[in-house]
Amino acid sequence: xxxxxxxxxxxxxxxxxxxxxxxxxxxxxxxxxxxxxxxxxxxxxxxxxxxxxxxxxxxxxxxxxxxxxxxxxxxxxxxxxxxxxxxxxxxxxxxxxxxxxxxxxxxxxxxxxxxxxxxxxxxxxxxxxxxxxxxxxxxxxxxxxxxxxxxxxxxxxxxxxxxxxxxxxxxxxxxxxxxxxxxxxxxxxxxxxxxxxxxxxxxxxxxxxxxxxxxxxxxxxxxxxxxxxxxxxxxxxxxxxxxxxxxxxxxxxxxxxxxxxxxxxxxxxxxxxxxxxxxxxxxxxxxxxxxxxxxxxxxxxxxxxxxxx
Amino acid sequence: xxxxxxxxxxxxxxxxxxxxxxxxxxxxxxxxxxxxxxxxxxxxxxxxxxxxxxxxxxxxxxxxxxxxxxxxxxxxxxxxxxxxxxxxxxxxxxxxxxxxxxxxxxxxxxxxxxxxxxxxxxxxxxxxxxxxxxxxxxxxxxxxxxxxxxxxxxxxxxxxxxxxxxxxxxxxxxxxxxxxxxxxxxxxxxxxxxxxxxxxxxxxxxxxxxxxxxxxxxxxxxxxxxxxxxxxxxxxxxxxxxxxxxxxxxxxxxxxxxxxxxxxxxxxxxxxxxxxxxxxxxxxxxxxxxxxxxxxxxxxxxxxxxxxxxxxxxxxxxxxxxxxxxxxxxxxxxxxxxxxxxxxxxxxxxxxxxxxxxxxxxxxxxxxxxxxxxxxxxxxxxxxxxxxxxxxxxxxxxxxxxxxxxxxxxxxxxxxxxxxxxxxxxxxxxxxxxxxxxxxxxx
Numbered sequence: 001x002x003x004x005x006x007x008x009x010x011x012x013x014x015x016x017x018x019x020x021x022x023x024x025x026x027x028x029x030x031x032x033x034x035x036x037x038x039x040x041x042x043x044x045x046x047x048x049x050x051x052x053x054x055x056x057x058x059x060x061x062x063x064x065x066x067x068x069x070x071x072x073x074x075x076x077x078x079x080x081x082x083x084x085x086x087x088x089x090x091x092x093x094x095x096x097x098x099x100x101x102x103x104x105x106x107x108x109x110x111x112x113x114x115x116x117x118x119x120x121x122x123x124x125x126x127x128x129x130x131x132x133x134x135x136x137x138x139x140x141x142x143x144x145x146x147x148x149x150x151x152x153x154x155x156x157x158x159x160x161x162x163x164x165x166x167x168x169x170x171x172x173x174x175x176x177x178x179x180x181x182x183x184x185x186x187x188x189x190x191x192x193x194x195x196x197x198x199x200x201x202x203x204x205x206x207x208x209x210x211x212x213x214x215x216x217x218x219x220x221x222x223x224x225x226x227x228x229x230x231x232x233x234x235x236x237x238x239x240x241x242x243x244x245x246x247x248x249x250x251x252x253x254x255x256x257x258x259x260x261x262x263x264x265x266x267x268x269x270x271x272x273x274x275x276x277x278x279x280x281x282x283x284x285x286x287x288x289x290x291x292x293x294x295x296x297x298x299x300x301x302x303x304x305x306x307x308x309x
Numbered sequence: 310x311x312x313x314x315x316x317x318x319x320x321x322x323x324x325x326x327x328x329x330x331x332x333x334x335x336x337x338x339x340x341x342x343x344x345x346x347x348x349x350x351x352x353x354x355x356x357x358x359x360x361x362x363x364x365x366x367x368x369x370x371x372x373x374x375x376x377x378x379x380x381x382x383x384x385x386x387x388x389x390x391x392x393x394x395x396x397x398x399x400x401x402x403x404x405x406x407x408x409x410x411x412x413x414x415x416x417x418x419x420x421x422x423x424x425x426x427x428x429x430x431x432x433x434x435x436x437x438x439x440x441x442x443x444x445x446x447x448x449x450x451x452x453x454x455x456x457x458x459x460x461x462x463x464x465x466x467x468x469x470x471x472x473x474x475x476x477x478x479x480x481x482x483x484x485x486x487x488x489x490x491x492x493x494x495x496x497x498x499x500x501x502x503x504x505x506x507x508x509x510x511x512x513x514x515x516x517x518x519x520x521x522x523x524x525x526x527x528x529x530x531x532x533x534x535x536x537x538x539x540x541x542x543x544x545x546x547x548x549x550x551x552x553x554x555x556x557x558x559x560x561x562x563x564x565x566x567x568x569x570x571x572x573x574x575x576x577x578x579x580x581x582x583x584x585x586x587x588x589x590x591x592x593x594x595x596x597x598x599x600x601x602x603x604x605x606x607x608x609x610x611x612x613x614x615x616x617x618x619x620x621x622x623x624x625x626x627x628x629x630x631x632x633x634x635x636x637x638x639x640x641x642x643x644x645x646x647x648x649x650x651x652x653x654x655x656x657x658x659x660x661x662x663x664x665x666x667x668x669x670x671x672x673x674x675x676x677x678x679x680x681x682x683x684x685x686x687x688x689x690x691x692x693x694x695x696x697x698x699x700x701x702x703x704x705x706x707x708x709x710x711x712x713x714x715x716x717x718x719x720x721x722x723x724x725x726x727x728x729x730x731x732x733x734x735x736x737x738x739x740x741x742x743x744x745x746x747x748x749x750x751x752x
Contacts, residue, residue, distance in 0.1 A: 054440070055464075076751070141615075142601065142618070143618030172604055172606065257548070272456075272742070
């Protein structure tokens with residue numbers, strides 16, 4: 001079969017020897033990515049600087065005014081970006097830590113979960129984000145079960161301590177409490193599964209050797225397990241961060257009027273107000289950050305696999 | 310000889326033969342019948358006290374070849390054989406349109422392809438087709454509110470033919486400029502828009518706690534009420550629900566210079582920049598006395614649910630949102646009190662337009678005429694819980710149906726067609742929604 005000499009194509013595709021046959025096989029995917037990802041991306045970038053006009057209302061001249069407006073601290077866009085990063089970081093951290101902790105606990109205690117418990121733990125994997133968001137809204141809104149239970153306990157201990165004078169605001173709040181809680185529950189299984197698989201790949205003789213030498217459970221955890229799965233953990237954390245960073249349903253249902261998640265900010269500007277310029281500009285900034293995190297994730301994953309091998 | 314006969318006959322009037330008598334009597338009878346018809350038509354064309362007139366059918370010969378009569382539209386619609394309708398809304402709205410589609414199919418034999426989607430997708434589909442030059446779209450008539458109608462109009466997506474004036478049933482639509490006949494949210498319609506449903510934003514209060522006389526009479530009296538009843542009032546995020554921004558628009562009218570300052574006037578950003586301080590001060594002060602200050606329910610339904618759960622006692626909300634709560638069993642109807650404060654909460658009449666590239670325009674016209682009929686319009690209050698565009702449909706309801714608690718005005722003709730009415734101003738409203746985030750929600 002005819003080999004293509006260009007080494008740059010080989011490097012790009014990660015294939016040692018590139019043949020025309022391989023390229024033909026990759027053609028449908030390439031066309032799909034170009035049409036469905038590349039073209040909209042280019043349109044979004046060009047629209048944000050006035051060089052494309054897929055919708056009415058965009059400037060018909062080259063301009064970077066919208067980017068200047070976006071990064072002006074006086075304007076809401078930058079505040080939305082910080083809020084999104086802040087809430088996403090907390091949620092990714094909580095979900096990753098809780099997933100990993102569960103996996104480590106099961107590993108150290110050598111527990112095999114019953115199928116039904118395992119299914120319940122992984123339930124968020126099979127549940128649509130929008131459905132979960134509404135379930136959390138019903139649970140956390142002021143007349144919901146969680147708040148009612150909290151107020152019930154408050155009444156029980158009212159003579160001793162006052163935790164809440166009024167019903168606590170757990171949903172549509174300015175701190176993103178409901179987004180964090182819902183996001184943590186949704187992303188917890190991903191970290192759990194990744195950590196569980198990473199731990200399963202560790203040669204059991206390491207742990208046995210350490211134990212024979214008198215290492216405690218904590219030492220085994222700290223000196224053996226965590227160093228061996230650290231890149232897996234990093235990739236899990238980045239994956240969770242990325243998934244929440246670009247999420248829409250959860251912040252849309254559970255978020256507050258202010259501050260807004262960046263995805264909701266785009267939606268409100270583009271759809272409700274018809275301000276497509278702000279929408280496109282925010283989308284480009286969003287994509288740049290998401291791509292940067294995506295690259296970090298890919299690298300962490302590659303390191304994790306190298307480590308595993 | 311002939312002239313003699315003529316002269317004779319003219320001069321001898323009393324000498325009428327039997328045959329002549331029959332002819333004369335027949336002629337007289339026909340003339341009287343014709344006079345009767347004329348009188349009947351004249352009655353039909355009489356201007357009613359509510360400023361409406363029944364349609365007067367012109368004879369077929371009044372229509373030149375280049376202009377279709379309604380009969381010709383019906384004929385063409387049947388040839389097209391189908392109509393693609395796109396609308397949006399809650400479960401009740403879907404039931405309403407399904408009902409209308411079925412009755413249309415039964416009546417005309419024309420098949421309806423109904424899509425219950427969202428206005429944004431429909432708008433984008435039409436604009437996308439127009440931009441790509443696709444001459445045959447996938448939507449024949451589309452249900453819209455003010456903003457997408459404006460977007461479609463500006464994006465050359467609307468079939469610029471005065472369809473409203475072609476529909477025989479359209480004369481029944483309330484004859485007020487702001488109610489979609491001439492402007493929709495102050496966007497000129499040029500007859501291309503057929504109003505269908507009048508969502509009414511109201512003040513909602515808990516009848517089990519308060520009497521009507523305890524509640525604020527004027528729209529701006531909310532602040533005083535909220536001060537006296539801390540934590541019992543809220544309104545929804547201006548960007549997440551129409552009940553919030555519709556109420557806000559009316560506050561602008563009342564607090565920043567009056568309705569006439571804005572109505573039928575072009576948008577002037579300086580007014581928003583310089584004159585709205587009073588509005589933001591009002592809303593910021595109100596926030597301190599609202600339910601969970603600083604937190605705004607994320608939509609009409611969220612506000613309605615808080616009301617149903619007894620968390621709040623007072624809020625602005627749509628008639629349809631509150632009727633939904635009662636119908637679904639979340640809200641005891643005895644608790645639901647609704648009224649329109651003075652001078653009113655000017656609410657929109659959403660409706661349909663025909664896209665420029667609609668492939669079945671005649672069928673679309675026939676469908677729009679069908680849903681504007683009195684019978685079809687009667688489904689709006691009974692199924693959706695809002696007011697019909699055609700006031701006679703309201704008049705035809707039973708007393709029990711009109712007395713439902715989610716209908717604030719029992720005499721629609723007096724309150725809407727002949728009462729104080731106004732419209733929202735889309736451009737100012739969107740500016741208000743944008744500024745509200747910075748001036749109020751951010752704190």
